Amino acid sequence: MSETSGNSGLRILVVEDDPALQVMLRYNLEKQGYRVEVAGDSESAQAAFSSFRPALVLLDWMLPGGASGLDLCRRFRASPGGHELPIIMLTARSEEADSIRGLETGADDYLTKPVSMATLEARIRALLRRTQAPAETLAFEDIVLDLVKHRVERGGRSVQLGPTEFRLLEFFMRRPGRVFSREEILRSIWGENIHVEIRTVDVHIRRLRKEINGPDEKDLIRTVRSAGYALDSEGE
Structure with a gap:
């Protein structure tokens, strides 16, 4: 080439x-x-x-x-x-x-x-x-996710996430702007053959929001009624 x-x-x-x-x-x-x-x-x-x-x-x-x-x-x-x-x-x-x-x-x-x-x-x-090597970090707005060190920062401050919330954030940051149904999120994060209640997604989305949204910071996770969730610059 x-x-x-x-x-x-x-x-x-x-x-x-x-x-x-x-x-x-x-x-x-x-x-x-x-x-x-x-x-x-x-x-x-x-x-x-x-x-x-x-x-x-x-x-x-x-x-x-x-x-x-x-x-x-x-x-x-x-x-x-x-x-x-x-x-x-x-x-x-x-x-x-x-x-x-x-x-x-x-x-x-x-x-x-x-x-x-x-x-x-x-x-x-x-x-x-x-x-241009395979990305070790993902960035969206002022959020930076380090895939190697398993760390998240927003606006320069450290964000502490549990394993599930980290996977959720990575999932959204790889596809910003796209709306995912709860079923799609459930399959992607928990897998096809694991029985988890659909509302479990909502619980972990709330936890993720609580951790990544500091005082006066925009909520970047958008809830789309009857559709699901998206990581979006418009937020809520």
Whole structure:
């Protein structure tokens, strides 16, 4: 398989205020099969980050718009699922102290301008290979579920779930927005050949809601009358 075909559909957000460099980066990355969105200042970068949902960010340090690349790096990292997002800082600041500061802020890689496209594309591929591996975490809104460590966080706080509630949350997070009947949930969580009362589903949904919904937090589990439940941004 060629690199281009393997890159199909992967989104890269380029945050760069130099128009000539914007054009060059967009042209070369799109030629490699990536979908590219360009932002020229910090305000448009934040808006694009929310709507475009990139698989990787190329981020300049010095930007117009009131926030630096370091500020954006911190904000992107703090967003739901942002700890897994590959971020490459691409900047004219070449001092070793700047590189260290960029990496300590949360960047995965730090490249100084000018840089060859071959080098940049190799760094992008290396980071994407790492993050496109089979998912060990699931994220929805501000909830992050770690399948390896068996941990759940919401908005950065730890959420303690029992085994059944953990399986329920994983089940919903793998299929956000879809409505499941109580029967479907029962079969998926408890199995086909185990006799469990249908209302048991309601009991565990209530427990799950109680644990994941803190004070002033939106209830992300939607009850659909006569249909079942869904994990939904609209919630209740």
